[in-house]
Amino acid sequence: MKFETKQLSDGKLTTQMIDQYKSDGFLYPIKILEIEEACTLRKELELIEEKYSKIELPKPIDAYKRGPANAVIPLVANIAKDDRILDIVESIIGTNILVWAAEFFIKEKKSDNIVEMHQDLTYWGMGETSAQVTAWLALSPSNKESGCMEFVKGSHKNKILPHNNTYSSKSLLSRGQEVQVAIANDQRILAELQPGQMSIHHGLMIHGSGPNISNDRRIGVAIRYINPDVVQNTSKSYAMPVRGIDNRGNFIHYSAPKEIFSNESLKLHKEICESQQKIFSIEKRN
Numbered sequence: 053m054k055f056e057t058k059q060l061s062d063g064k065l066t067t068q069m070i071d072q073y074k075s076d077g078f079l080y081p082i083k084i085l086e087i088e089e090a091c092t093l094r095k096e097l098e099l100i101e102e103k104y105s106k107i108e109l110p111k112p113i114d115a116y117k118r119g120p121a122n123a124v125i126p127l128v129a130n131i132a133k134d135d136r137i138l139d140i141v142e143s144i145i146g147t148n149i150l151v152w153a154a155e156f157f158i159k160e161k162k163s164d165n166i167v168e169m170h171q172d173l174t175y176w177g178m179g180e181t182s183a184q185v186t187a188w189l190a191l192s193p194s195n196k197e198s199g200c201m202e203f204v205k206g207s208h209k210n211k212i213l214p215h216n217n218t219y220s221s222k223s224l225l226s227r228g229q230e231v232q233v234a235i236a237n238d239q240r241i242l243a244e245l246q247p248g249q250m251s252i253h254h255g256l257m258i259h260g261s262g263p264n265i266s267n268d269r270r271i272g273v274a275i276r277y278i279n280p281d282v283v284q285n286t287s288k289s290y291a292m293p294v295r296g297i298d299n300r301g302n303f304i305h306y307s308a309p310k311e312i313f314s315n316e317s318l319k320l321h322k323e324i325c326e327s328q329q330k331i332f333s334i335e336k337r338n
């Protein structure tokens with residue numbers, strides 16, 4: 053199904069679009085950047101990949117592209133702080149905004165990598181909140197061929213559903229988390245995006261994506277936004293404030309890195325990953 057590009061009102065979602073998000077649990081395509089700007093960001097990423105495949109870091113470069121990449125890579129932090137994205141996010145979760153994590157989801161050309169159908173909030177220790185939204189920005193064409201995201205309309209109205217861990221080597225998720233619900237093909241809405249376009253989805257939305265059979269990489273940046281009312285119910289975690297104020301004190305604040313992979317940011321990245329891992333393992337046992 054093809055959706056028309058959303059016509060924003062002064063860079064913001066209209067009331068009708070907000071209602072559609074509330075009813076469907078996702079919204080796309082939202083044009084954020086011109087194609088040229090998206091291609092420039094992609095080039096910057098690819099220069100980083102090339103340079104740091106030859107320079108030793110505590111972990112392989114791929115590990116830093118996932119999880120809280122915004123803590124170590126200024127490029128990712130700058131995307132997460134972009135006012136054009138925050139203006140959209142503000143309509144959904146309010147004026148006070150934190151980034152819980154921002155990461156790349158990359159499928160190499162002709163790769164069988166997939167993302168099993170899942171709900172994000174299953175393992176994040178935030179309960180079933182609507183004060184969390186993910187923005188997914190395409191830096192290359194994301195379509196049926198390249199394995200774009202697929203959404204199940206209205207599925208965010210469920211509670212957190214039981215999930216299995218497939219531990220499949222094809223999965224881009226840490227444990228191959230998969231919701232234990234059969235999803236027919238005609239229930240899957242393919243969120244096709246051009247470079248520079250974005251989708252947003254609710255944390256309880258059932259979503260995933262198929263393999264990339266195209267001749268290009270499929271590159272997306274997924275940014276997990278929360279408002280300060282969110283409570284990490286398992287252990288206190290970290291977040292990067294990007295708009296408004298946080299007088300709730302539920303998260304340890306950190307700033308965007310000034311330099312790529314500085315010693316200070318690598319130490320912080322390790323701490324954030326350890327804290328998030330603790331949350332994932334507690335949630336898994338429950």
Ligand SMILES: O=C(O)CCC(=O)C(=O)O
Nearest residue numbers: 157167201260261272274
């Ligand atoms: O990039 C994908 O295919 C899936 C991303 C995803 O699951 C997410 O952003 O929550």
